[in-house]
Amino acid sequence: MIEDIPLSHILIVSTLIFFIGVYGFMTRKNMISMLISVELVLNAVNINFVAINRYLYPERLEGHFFTLFVIGIAAAEAAVAIAIFINLYRNIRSIDVDEVTEMKY
């Protein structure tokens, strides 16, 4: 099963997903697509936690629990972020980061 795959290959996949997320975060203007990029970054980190827990410390569950908490916090973050987007759209009819200048001061 998973033991056939070297740990470094899994870390390579998660690194690439992480930096794809960073690229998307920097090139998008729509706030929802920026949120999608952040979810990619969080999932790359979760893959790292689980892979290192599984390969190097299989007798413990530290990475497992950290992944659980990261998933929970990601859910809270997405809920608050989407509430903010909907309120913004109601007020200024747009959720592009360039249009949101009245939150600046």
Added chain:
Amino acid sequence: MSAFAITFYMGSALMLIFAIMSVTSRKLLRAAIYLLFVLIGVAVFYLVSDYMFLAAVQIVVYMGGIVVLIIFSILLTSHLGEKLQVVKPVTFVIAALVSLIGAGIALSVISAHTFNPVAADGPETTVAVIGTQLLSYGKYGYVLPFEVISILLLAAMVAAIAIAKREKKPES
């Protein structure tokens, strides 16, 4: 190379392709669906790592919660068929440069380091083991983060309701 390894590498390549498509697609709804495919790939990775509970949580919370929430808000805030505007070319160049340099540094560190995996002979990650450790307050217990995250989720729920609530018009 075993059949599992071939499946793993094909699945990883597919996940990377979907990740790239979800950050480059000009249509927002398609980007959300590509994100869904990446999340399914991550859940399958948890499954083959023998973390069944984590895979279930990933499917329930991410696919059942976050992706549905994202699709809802896309449908509420954009018109169908609307294309995302593109940023300036210089931004593309800077973003690609930052990502490539960062990925290069991280990959060089990973390839330079040798890992010593140990054979898995630990406890089975059944729900009973997970629940006991999550609520124990001894060594390696996680009851404090558990309580903190429950407060955090309550606060996030109240905050989301308070922010998204329509304000009353004074003397309409």
